[in-house]
Amino acid sequence: MRSTRSGRFPMIARTLCALAxxxxxxGGGVLYAQEGNGVxxxxxxxxxxRGLALGNALVADSSADVSPYYNPALxxxxxxxxxxxxxxxxxxxxxxxxxxxxxxxxxxxxxxxGLLHAGVTGIDGRNSDGVHTETLSTDEFALSLSFGxxxxxxxxxxxSLTLYQSDVVPDASPVRGFGVDLGVVYQLSSRLRLAGRxxxxxxxxxxxxxxxxxxxxVDHFPVRVHVGGSYVLQNGRxxxxxxxxxxxxxxxxxxxxxxxxxxxxxRRELRTETFRLHSLQGRVGAAYRPMDxxxxxxxxxxxxxxxxxxxxxxxxxxxxxxxxxxxxxxxYAAVLEPYVRTLMNVGTxxxxx
Amino acid sequence: MLFRxxxxxxxxxxxxxxxxxxxxxxxxxxxxxxxKQQAKQLSPIGAPVSNQIQVMAAAGDSLWxxxxxSVYVEEAERFETAEVDVLERDNVVFSLAAQNDARNAQxxxxxxxxxxxxxxxxxxxxxxxxxxSFVRRSPQLDDPADTTVxxxxxxxxxxxxxxxxxxxxxxxALSPEGDTTWVAGGxxxxxxxxxxxxxxxxxxxxxxxxxxxxxxxxxxxxVGPRLEDGSGHLxxxxxxxxxxxxxxxxxxxxxxxxxxxxxxxxxxxDRGWRRYTARDSQRSVTGNFVVALTEQPRPRGRNPVWMxxxxxxxxxxxxxxxxxxxxxxxxxxFRQALVGExxxxxxxxxDRVYAAGSSGLFVSDDQGKTWRSVASFPLQSDEKTLPASxxxxxxxxxxxALWVGTNEGLLxxxxxxxxxLVTGRPAWQLFxxxxxxxxxxxxxxxxxxxxxxxxxxxxPSRDQLVRIAYELSEPQTVExxxxxxxxxxxxxxxxQKPAGQQETVWDGTDAQGxxxxxxxxxxxxxxxxxxxxxxxxxxN
Numbered sequence: 029m030r031s032t033r034s035g036r037f038p039m040i041a042r043t044l045c046a047l048a049x050x051x052x053x054x055g056g057g058v059l060y061a062q063e064g065n066g067v068x069x070x071x072x073x074x075x076x077x078r079g080l081a082l083g084n085a086l087v088a089d090s091s092a093d094v095s096p097y098y099n100p101a102l103x104x105x106x107x108x109x110x111x112x113x114x115x116x117x118x119x120x121x122x123x124x125x126x127x128x129x130x131x132x133x134x135x136x137x138x139x140x141x142g143l144l145h146a147g148v149t150g151i152d153g154r155n156s157d158g159v160h161t162e163t164l165s166t167d168e169f170a171l172s173l174s175f176g177x178x179x180x181x182x183x184x185x186x187x188s189l190t191l192y193q194s195d196v197v198p199d200a201s202p203v204r205g206f207g208v209d210l211g212v213v214y215q216l217s218s219r220l221r222l223a224g225r226x227x228x229x230x231x232x233x234x235x236x237x238x239x240x241x242x243x244x245x246v247d248h249f250p251v252r253v254h255v256g257g258s259y260v261l262q263n264g265r266x267x268x269x270x271x272x273x274x275x276x277x278x279x280x281x282x283x284x285x286x287x288x289x290x291x292x293x294x295r296r297e298l299r300t301e302t303f304r305l306h307s308l309q310g311r312v313g314a315a316y317r318p319m320d321x322x323x324x325x326x327x328x329x330x331x332x333x334x335x336x337x338x339x340x341x342x343x344x345x346x347x348x349x350x351x352x353x354x355x356x357x358x359x360y361a362a363v364l365e366p367y368v369r370t371l372m373n374v375g376t377x378x379x380x381x
Numbered sequence: 382m383l384f385r386x387x388x389x390x391x392x393x394x395x396x397x398x399x400x401x402x403x404x405x406x407x408x409x410x411x412x413x414x415x416x417k418q419q420a421k422q423l424s425p426i427g428a429p430v431s432n433q434i435q436v437m438a439a440a441g442d443s444l445w446x447x448x449x450x451s452v453y454v455e456e457a458e459r460f461e462t463a464e465v466d467v468l469e470r471d472n473v474v475f476s477l478a479a480q481n482d483a484r485n486a487q488x489x490x491x492x493x494x495x496x497x498x499x500x501x502x503x504x505x506x507x508x509x510x511x512x513x514s515f516v517r518r519s520p521q522l523d524d525p526a527d528t529t530v531x532x533x534x535x536x537x538x539x540x541x542x543x544x545x546x547x548x549x550x551x552x553x554a555l556s557p558e559g560d561t562t563w564v565a566g567g568x569x570x571x572x573x574x575x576x577x578x579x580x581x582x583x584x585x586x587x588x589x590x591x592x593x594x595x596x597x598x599x600x601x602x603x604v605g606p607r608l609e610d611g612s613g614h615l616x617x618x619x620x621x622x623x624x625x626x627x628x629x630x631x632x633x634x635x636x637x638x639x640x641x642x643x644x645x646x647x648x649x650x651d652r653g654w655r656r657y658t659a660r661d662s663q664r665s666v667t668g669n670f671v672v673a674l675t676e677q678p679r680p681r682g683r684n685p686v687w688m689x690x691x692x693x694x695x696x697x698x699x700x701x702x703x704x705x706x707x708x709x710x711x712x713x714x715f716r717q718a719l720v721g722e723x724x725x726x727x728x729x730x731x732d733r734v735y736a737a738g739s740s741g742l743f744v745s746d747d748q749g750k751t752w753r754s755v756a757s758f759p760l761q762s763d764e765k766t767l768p769a770s771x772x773x774x775x776x777x778x779x780x781x782a783l784w785v786g787t788n789e790g791l792l793x794x795x796x797x798x799x800x801x802l803v804t805g806r807p808a809w810q811l812f813x814x815x816x817x818x819x820x821x822x823x824x825x826x827x828x829x830x831x832x833x834x835x836x837x838x839x840x841p842s843r844d845q846l847v848r849i850a851y852e853l854s855e856p857q858t859v860e861x862x863x864x865x866x867x868x869x870x871x872x873x874x875x876x877q878k879p880a881g882q883q884e885t886v887w888d889g890t891d892a893q894g895x896x897x898x899x900x901x902x903x904x905x906x907x908x909x910x911x912x913x914x915x916x917x918x919x920x921n
Binding site for chain 2: 066069121151154155233366
């Protein structure tokens with residue numbers, strides 16, 4: 029197996045790799061990969077236009093009202109009650125929407141509830157002869173309840189509990205999984221903030237695909253460890269964001285266990301090997317506020333994944349406007365998806381109550 | 382070219398599975414009762430109409446096969462199919478019998494449909510002119526008033542089998558003279574017709590409590606299949622039938638192998654029967670549930686009769702075994718082979734026996750003493766692909782070739798290459814249905830698309846491969862990329878392809894051979910100057 033361990037950040041890589049392996053479930057060997065894919069890919073695209081425009085590098089974002097999707101430990105910075113709705117226009121008949129409510133809770137805490145929905149329509153169902161049988165569609169959901177609290181003056185911590193549901197197998201009941209996110213934020217100075225987050229602990233889907241003559245299978249969500257920072261310049265008008273993600277996912281491979289000799293001739297016996305697939309990637313983002321009502325954003329995701337083809341650049345803006353007594357903010361992000369280079373258009377509206 | 386959707390892969394299994402786990406008394410769904418005669422010409426087609434080949438019958442150098450009524454004509458090297466209206470209404474050919482000699486050129490096709498709880502009988506298509514035309518015949522069922530059966534000196538009470546469900550025509554057999562046709566009709570038992578299926582006569586087999594019956598003796602048992610309340614007989618549920626060269630009728634049931642010599646037949650057509658069951662001996666049949674019967678044409682002596690047995694839970698025990706048995710002396714003695722192997726079908730030449738089973742195709746050239754298993758089928762053409770392991774569902778021998786029906790298409794091996802099966806790995810021809818991506822006349826089932834993937838949903842544990850179809854205007858290197866929902870690349874597949882409609886196959890693993898998680902995947906195919914894309918729903 030070819031090892032493709034990134035050489036850019038060897039110390040961090042080794043540290044995060046070790047940490048991620050500790051987080052992973054027991055199993056076989058560790059494979060290093062450029063792309064650590066796993067179940068629940070929809071839940072890792074991003075949550076809203078602000079985050080996607082900034083390359084999803086928000087684990088340590090120092091601005092207020094950051095979605096707990098990026099780090100539940102950011103909830104203490106919730107300024108007031110906020111409702112946010114996001115819709116994305118995606119290629120290949122994909123759908124992605126999110127809805128979120130966050131609110132401060134006392135002087136040091138915040139809570140949030142978020143719902144992420146993804147779907148695919150227009151799947152050309154065909155039988156084993158190639159004849160069209162039906163047009164299929166799928167739906168996946170992630171419902172999160174998050175809580176964050178400032179433990180010390182400079183230190184905050186948070187937790188998210190996420191219920192995942194996937195309805196992708198025809199004629200089968202939706203499958204559900206439960207995941208836990210843990211996060212911390214440390215304000216190192218007035219300009220520099222460091223943060224860490226572990227995502228999707230315990231999360232897995234246990235499939236029963238008998239309805240399509242499949243088998244009982246378990247698909248684990250990747251366990252992701254994010255470490256990042258944010259740096260503020262020009263009196264807060266410029267924010268620089270960066271994070272690294274170490275991703276470990278348990279995956280399976282069928283191999284020939286042995287060849288047994290029977291009275292009817294040789295026969296292969298297969299067994300399933302378990303592997304932990306590990307990968308590293310980086311993200312960066314920058315936000316600049318030339319005027320109070322306008323914020324310009326740009327970002328780069330998937331750094332270190334698949335070379336330049338796997339990079340996911342993005343750009344966008346945010347506008348603030350008061351409508352009556354409501355503070356309304358609108359954000360837009362244009363994201364160039366990796367490999368296929370299709371454009372993802374994402375819009376978010378936030379209303380502060 | 383005909384393209385239809387049908388659930389034939391599961392139907393045959395459903396019928397047998399019902400017996401394995403306990404008898405069903407299924408509810409019947411409404412189905413057309415239109416038995417009017419029809420006659421249709423065979424139409425040439427370019428390929429099999431389906432890749433699900435689970436029933437075949439050889440007639441000389443022609444191979445008749447399901448799930449529609451199709452034939453491969455060796456001389457013309459082409460497929461033909463009968464455009465019969467009844468097969469356009471969710472019926473499939475469930476069993477076949479064919480005869481092609483100087484006296485007879487009969488083709489019989491037993492029809493079945495999915496009742497929702499197993500296969501149900503829906504009559505027969507009968508040709509007496511070698512397949513040039515067919516007539517429709519009604520199912521082999523009773524009237525509600527058929528509550529008695531005359532058997533020799535006895536008038537036996539009987540359960541009238543009136544429901545189509547559970548009575549699908551599992552097997553058909555023609556007498557050597559061609560004057561009698563037998564059907565193994567599951568719960569409807571064993572029946573025969575001497576008027577080309579216009580009327581059917583119910584054969585009386587021994588009850589579960591008897592080893593033999595003969596018409597001259599008075600009996601007082603009830604004729605009928607085992608019911609949920611425990612009444613009835615497992616030996617009256619019939620799954621296979623054969624008439625050998627001597628006129629002896631063999632009937633495989635859930636409770637044993639029944640033999641009726643031609644000499645036991647009365648003027649009224651009643652027959653004496655002897656039932657053979659599994660014993661704690663190598664010299665008995667391997668099990669009681671006999672699912673397939675085949676006669677081997679030998680140059681000298683009596684033709685051996687080969688049978689495949691399955692382990693049935695009902696009336697089971699340790700003597701219920703999967704395997705193959707053979708008798709070379711008309712049932713006096715038996716030999717066992719392939720014990721433990723789930724065999725679906727058997728075919729035989731003078732000097733070679735073939736058994737299609739869940740572990741592969743088994744070949745023996747020493748009358749079953751030793752076997753070689755063939756689990757993979759190398760192909761003559763590298764433009765076509767088969768999964769690493771293919772399950773043969775049915776096997777037949779024509780004058781010119783050995784044929785293996787699978788869920789991945791129809792395999793053909795020249796007769797001259799058959800001996801190499803025992804010693805080497807001969808190359809097979811593969812015939813597969815080909816649904817065009819850009820049909821001249823698009824329909825709902827064959828829409829006009831640039832690419833499609835099939836089967837979709839793709840179940841790797843069941844299908845092994847998903848095939849991505851597209852059309853090339855000229856030979857080129859084709860790159861297919863597969864992505865997950867977030868457009869992370871999962872796999873890249875590259876191959877040099879000739880012009881025309883082509884396929885790239887994916888086994889549901891990533892570049893490191895790891896199984897991809899269940900979910901929706903997206904693929905792109907780089908064609909001449911454009912990229913086409915599609916979606917694959919992977920359900921592990």
